[in-house]
Amino acid sequence: VVSLLEMEEVVGGGDRRERVGGGSSRQASHEVVVVPEGGKSYPSDLVPSVGCVVLGRVARVAHNQAFVEIVAAEGIGGGGGKRGVGNVSGFGALPEPHYGSVRKEDVRSGASEEVVMSESFRPGDVVMCRIVSPGDSRRYGLSTAENELGVIRAKSASGGDLVPVSWREMECSTTGNKEKRKVAKPREGGKE
Numbered sequence: 267v268v269s270l271l272e273m274e275e276v277v278g279g280g281d282r283r284e285r286v287g288g289g290s291s292r293q294a295s296h297e298v299v300v301v302p303e304g305g306k307s308y309p310s311d312l313v314p315s316v317g318c319v320v321l322g323r324v325a326r327v328a329h330n331q332a333f334v335e336i337v338a339a340e341g342i343g344g345g346g347g348k349r350g351v352g353n354v355s356g357f358g359a360l361p362e363p364h365y366g367s368v369r370k371e372d373v374r375s376g377a378s379e380e381v382v383m384s385e386s387f388r389p390g391d392v393v394m395c396r397i398v399s400p401g402d403s404r405r406y407g408l409s410t411a412e413n414e415l416g417v418i419r420a421k422s423a424s425g426g427d428l429v430p431v432s433w434r435e436m437e438c439s440t441t442g443n444k445e446k447r448k449v450a451k452p453r454e455g456g457k458e
Contacts, residue, residue, distance in 0.1 A: 300425075312361055314339040314406070316397050319415070321357055322366065322408075324391040334395065334408060335458040336364040346429075367405035368395060373448050375411045385446035386410075391418035394450050416450035 314320050314336065322334035342358035371378035373386050387393065394415050399407030410416045413433070420428040426440030430449045437444050 269352060312342055312358075314342065314360070314364060314397055315361070315414050318342075319398060320364075320366070320395055321418075322393055324387045324389050324393060326358070326389060327383050327387050329420065331367045331369045331385060332383055332393075334368065334393060336360065336366050336395075336406070355386045364406065365404060366395065366397065366401065366408040368393075368408045368410055372398065372407070372409040372411055382446075386448040387417065388420065388445075388447070390421060391417045391447065394418050394428060410448050410450070413451040416448040418450045420445075 319340040320336045321338040322336040324332050325335050326333040338357040338359050340357050342360060347394060368387070369383050370383060373381045373383070393410065395408035395410050396412065396415060397406045398409045401407045416433075417436070420436060422428050422436075422438035422441065422445055424438060424441050424443070426438040428436035428445060428447070429439050430452070431437045431444065433449050433451065434446055435444050436447050436449060
C-alpha cells in the first residue's frame with residue numbers, strides 16, 4: 267500500500283525515479299510503483315489513497331471499531347465509471363485486498379458516544395467508506411460519516427436480503443424483521 271510503505275525519491279541526471287518499499291525503482295514521469303509486502307508490484311493507480319471511496323466487506327466488529335477488507339475503489343485502474351463491482355458502477359477491483367477500520371467516532375457525523383458499533387455494522391455487510399488516513403502498517407483509517415457512505419448490502423440474521431428503510435434501519439425481504447445499520451443513502455444515477 268503506497269501510503270503505508272516507506273517511499274524514497276531518487277533524483278539524478280534529469281531522471282525522476284521513485285523507489286517504494288526498499289527495493290525496485292522504475293524510471294517514470296510521475297509514476298509510482300507500489301511493492302506490497304508480498305513482493306508483487308502494482309502501478310499506484312491500482313492502490314487506493316486518502317480521499318478515495320472504497321467498497322469492502324466487514325470482517326469483524328469490536329466495541330470501538332469495525333474491521334473491513336477493502337476489495338474495490340472508485341476510479342481504480344482507470345475504471346472511472348466504465349467498470350463496476352457488483353451493481354455499483356465506477357468502482358474497480360483491487361489486484362489484492364487491502365484492510366481498514368472504521369472507528370466509532372468515524373461512523374457518522376455528530377456525537378460518537380451515541381454510536382453502537384454492533385448496531386451500525388455486522389460481519390459480512392458490504393460497506394462503502396472513504397479513506398481518511400493512511401492508518402498504521404496494517405490498515406487504512408476509514409469513515410462512513412457522509413450520508414452516501416455506510417452499508418449498501420447486507421443479510422439479515424435469518425439469511426434474507428436486507429433492504430434500506432431509513433438511514434439507520436434495514437428490513438429483511440423474507441421475514442420483514444428490521445435490523446439497525448448505518449445505511450448508505452443511495453447514490454444518484456443508479457450507482458447504488
